[in-house]
Amino acid sequence: MRNHTTHTRDASLRRLSRINRWLIAGSIVLTGVLADVAANAFHGKSKASSSSSGTKRTSTSKSSESGTLTKPEQSPEASTGSSGDDSSSGESSSSESSGSESSGSESGSAESTESTESTESSGSSSEESSGVVTSGGS
Amino acid sequence: MTTLLTDRPELSAAPVGLRWKALGTTVVLRVREPDALRRAESAVRRELDAIDRACSRFREDSELVAVNRRAGSSTRVSPLLREALREALRGAALTDGDVDPTIGRALVLAGYDRDFELLERTSADSAGAGAGATPPVPRVRVRSCPGWQAVKLVSRTGSVHLPAGVALDLGSSAKAWAADRAATAAARDCACGVLVGIGGDIAAAGDPPPGGWEIHVTDDHRSDLSAPGQTITIRSGGLATSSTAVRRWQHDGRAMHHIIDPATGEPVSNTWRTVSVAAGSCADANIAATAALVRAGAATAWLERLGLPARLVAPDGSVTRVAGWPR
Numbered sequence: 001m002r003n004h005t006t007h008t009r010d011a012s013l014r015r016l017s018r019i020n021r022w023l024i025a026g027s028i029v030l031t032g033v034l035a036d037v038a039a040n041a042f043h044g045k046s047k048a049s050s051s052s053s054g055t056k057r058t059s060t061s062k063s064s065e066s067g068t069l070t071k072p073e074q075s076p077e078a079s080t081g082s083s084g085d086d087s088s089s090g091e092s093s094s095s096e097s098s099g100s101e102s103s104g105s106e107s108g109s110a111e112s113t114e115s116t117e118s119t120e121s122s123g124s125s126s127e128e129s130s131g132v133v134t135s136g137g138s
Numbered sequence: 139m140t141t142l143l144t145d146r147p148e149l150s151a152a153p154v155g156l157r158w159k160a161l162g163t164t165v166v167l168r169v170r171e172p173d174a175l176r177r178a179e180s181a182v183r184r185e186l187d188a189i190d191r192a193c194s195r196f197r198e199d200s201e202l203v204a205v206n207r208r209a210g211s212s213t214r215v216s217p218l219l220r221e222a223l224r225e226a227l228r229g230a231a232l233t234d235g236d237v238d239p240t241i242g243r244a245l246v247l248a249g250y251d252r253d254f255e256l257l258e259r260t261s262a263d264s265a266g267a268g269a270g271a272t273p274p275v276p277r278v279r280v281r282s283c284p285g286w287q288a289v290k291l292v293s294r295t296g297s298v299h300l301p302a303g304v305a306l307d308l309g310s311s312a313k314a315w316a317a318d319r320a321a322t323a324a325a326r327d328c329a330c331g332v333l334v335g336i337g338g339d340i341a342a343a344g345d346p347p348p349g350g351w352e353i354h355v356t357d358d359h360r361s362d363l364s365a366p367g368q369t370i371t372i373r374s375g376g377l378a379t380s381s382t383a384v385r386r387w388q389h390d391g392r393a394m395h396h397i398i399d400p401a402t403g404e405p406v407s408n409t410w411r412t413v414s415v416a417a418g419s420c421a422d423a424n425i426a427a428t429a430a431l432v433r434a435g436a437a438t439a440w441l442e443r444l445g446l447p448a449r450l451v452a453p454d455g456s457v458t459r460v461a462g463w464p465r
Binding site: 137 | 340383
């Protein structure tokens with residue numbers, strides 16, 4: 001009878017120990033699964049705040065600040081044969097301001113510029129008479 | 139075939155060029171070798187046709203329209219659209235969501251629900267309809283974008299999943315990405331230097347002309363060379379300009395434009411009128427230029443930190459240059 005009680009107790013303890021181990025393992029897995037579900041359930045947000053010089057954006061994440069937007073192999077150069085550059089529209093002397101140079105002004109806006117697109121027909125190509133390509137908003 | 143005019147002796151091996159319309163905007167092509175022009179044109183057209191079929195928001199038969207229609211479920215897409223989406227999501231990740239492809243719904247709510255030529259015409263018609271006419275457009279309902287993280291690309295199945303109510307717009311990234319792809323394809327096919335511009339987003343591939351490719355930077359890519367701006371040269375990579383001065387329309391009495399702040403769903407503030415950026419690729423230049431308009435006052439420090447040469451024009455016309463942009 002005594003032997004039987006000891007065996008029973010030991011067996012119960014082993015069973016409890018096994019159950020505990022499974023419970024711990026299970027709770028760890030469940031925590032991981034719930035964390036993954038929660039991470040995918042809500043997307044992050046950028047936080048905007050205002051400053052006196054306009055809307056200034058600050059970010060809640062630093063992930064993009066690693067700067068993987070690639071720099072050009074060579075910086076653009078001023079064209080020696082340029083037309084319509086800033087100097088022709090009244091450039092003033094430059095001044096340094098927070099790592100950037102601010103100078104010059106240009107008058108006019110897109111509303112006042114002349115369109116050259118009216119001669120194009122959709123699909124068919126027309127030959128160009130100027131080597132200079134225009135980069136502007138579209 | 140026309141040899142382009144230039145008074146610059148270093149550009150004596152003058153490039154030649156073509157211009158046509160595609161992707162709802164103007165495509166310009168320059169090649170160094172006159173004999174290669176038509177071959178380059180074929181390569182560019184092939185690329186753009188494929189991209190238009192995959193990525194257009196205004197073609198009923200495009201893959202993107204099908205994906206947007208099936209928002210709330212997964213849709214299998216072609217490798218080309220998957221790559222375009224990956225590029226758009228990369229831009230969103232690199233800018234903390236300032237350039238976000240999920241602005242499609244916000245653009246529709248802002249009234250940009252058709253090809254821009256049609257939108258311009260509608261806007262002009264309603265403006266000329268007189269004071270007594272009933273405005274044909276609904277009231278603007280602005281709402282912030284759901285966020286690019288809501289888009290799931292599943293490589294294993296080749297499918298994309300959009301949550302219900304989300305619509306994608308790849309207009310911001312696809313044109314610049316298309317310029318990179320088209321320039322690379324054309325340079326490979328004709329084995330010479332090529333420049334491709336799509337709506338003012340410009341990509342160079344292959345050997346440039348001796349003096350570089352000449353580019354006039356201004357508000358509107360349709361402008362002629364007398365428009366206020368600056369003429370510069372690039373030798374490789376890309377140059378992109380984003381502007382709030384173009385693609386403007388009236389919606390329920392409000393002036394709207396196409397650069398949307400994903401955080402608010404509204405057109406961005408007026409800190410900058412036009413931003414031009416040079417980068418290693420046209421896609422990267424476009425991401426930076428568009429994000430700069432959204433980041434407003436914080437843009438100059440951000441561009442400087444990234445080392446991306448940029449030219450920012452304020453609404454009053456004053457010009458700010460950063461990271462080595464030439465004078």
